[in-house]
Amino acid sequence: MPSASGRRRESASAIVADKERGRHELKVDASSLAVAVPTGDGSLLKSCPFMVGGHRWHIQYYPNGNNAECKGHVSVSLVLDEDVPKPVTVEYRLGIVAETRALFFINRKEKLVSKPEIVRQFRGRESWGYSNFAKRQELFNRVRRRNVDAFTIRCDLVVRNGFRTEAAPPPPKKAARVPPSDLHKHLGDLLQSGRGADVVFEVAGERFAAHRCVLGSRSPVISAELLGAAATDDAGVVLVEGVEPRTFRALLRYAYTDALPEVDREEADGLHRELLAAADRYELERLKLICEDKLCDTIDVGTVETTLALAEKLNCHVLKETCLEFLSRPANVRAVVATRRLHPASNSRGQ
Structure with a gap:
């Protein structure tokens, strides 16, 4: 009752x-x-x-x-x-x-x-x-x-x-169906629209509007190096050197959405190399590991020497081991030597 x-x-x-x-x-x-x-x-x-x-x-x-x-x-x-x-x-x-x-x-x-x-x-x-x-x-x-x-x-x-005799389990709790988080989508839209932006970056003549609070929360190095007063010109625009526009665009997207943009296979390898260096520079460790993992999957005869040099420079141990394992196969070494003979200039630039 x-x-x-x-x-x-x-x-x-x-x-x-x-x-x-x-x-x-x-x-x-x-x-x-x-x-x-x-x-x-x-x-x-x-x-x-x-x-x-x-x-x-x-x-x-x-x-x-x-x-x-x-x-x-x-x-x-x-x-x-x-x-x-x-x-x-x-x-x-x-x-x-x-x-x-x-x-x-x-x-x-x-x-x-x-x-x-x-x-x-x-x-x-x-x-x-x-x-x-x-x-x-x-x-x-x-x-x-x-x-x-x-x-x-x-x-x-x-x-x-x-x-x-045992107590029967309680009936299942009724719960609302919670959709997956879409915070990354809203932040991505915020970056794309530029609403409320309070800082502008200039990279090789191309400008990008962003939000100081978002970037500062993602990386103390970005906060100190890019958002400090010494990095701005007379118009208050932050000048960024040593980074390509496409790389900086991808870096901003990652900072807002925790994901990388989708790019063509031909473009992906070069972008991931540049992003790896940028992630190391701004101490974005997760982004660095993502790029390292993607480069491990794309090592071939034409890229292994350049990738190995980059891995050694940035202390990417897994990427370095993957390159050395690739070069441990005699057939791959012969192919690398043959490629170097056919394209000596490109290989010397990649060293």
């Missing part, structure tokens, strides 16, 4: 099966099928004890049957290895697998014997399984054909411990 405050309180619970799953694998030397062994307890082999569902179990293996009637067969059973006050219900499955090598040296386990799932009640120190699990000679032949010296007895079991 509604509470005194008028709010409705809801709760739920559930009765669920209390059960635990487990698996035990007993690896067996295949020679146990080849040598003469007696029938019955004289040949009994056991797995180490294992715990599932709060109870201790082990697997019994008879390489020549657990009694005279099943001589010539392998007997396998699951044993509850403790006394219990009440029967324990178990779902279990017994099988035999062998590890074989497939293509590309990948190991896989192949089923040799598989039995259907059994449901039994164990009453303490009791075993259930199969006396005639598999014919001894047939199993040995299967193992030998796969050129392995062992097989594995596998037991998958689910121990049922009755039922228990």
Whole structure:
């Protein structure tokens, strides 16, 4: 019924099966099928004890049957290895697998014997399984054909411990669908429109309007080097030297949107080199790593020497290692030397 405050309180619970799953694998030397062994307890082999569902179990293996009637067969059973006050219900499955090598040296386990799932009640120190699990000679032949010296007895079991009550999980919280952030789009539009711009940069005769607060927040070096009073001319325009207009345009776009402009493949390599140098100059570490990563993907015979020189100059360790790895291949070195002979002037300028 509604509470005194008028709010409705809801709760739920559930009765669920209390059960635990487990698996035990007993690896067996295949020679146990080849040598003469007696029938019955004289040949009994056991797995180490294992715990599932709060109870201790082990697997019994008879390489020549657990009694005279099943001589010539392998007997396998699951044993509850403790006394219990009440029967324990178990779902279990017994099988035999062998590890074989497939293509590309990948190991896989192949089923040799598989039995259907059994449901039994164990009453303490009791075993259930199969006396005639598999014919001894047939199993040995299967193992030998796969050129392995062992097989594995596998037991998958689910121990049922009755039922228990648990609180049902609360209903999923209703939430509004939140779209991805579009801050970068708005800042990009702000840069493109020039609204509220309070600084103008001149780069090789081309002017760019921007906002001091945005650039200053992105890089202390930009704030000190480009926005200081010493960097302006008489008209208050900031003069930028040593940077190409296209590079400065891309630098501004990154500062506002955290992304680089899309450019043609032919133009991208040169732009990323220039941006790498500019990012190093203005201490934009993320931009520097982005450019370094892009240049690693475009190293070829014609660019490797120039890229290596730039990587060494700017301490770009990953880019340098990528260039050296490229040059470690004799075919690439021969191609670089041939290119240098065909275009000596361009290569000397790139050094």
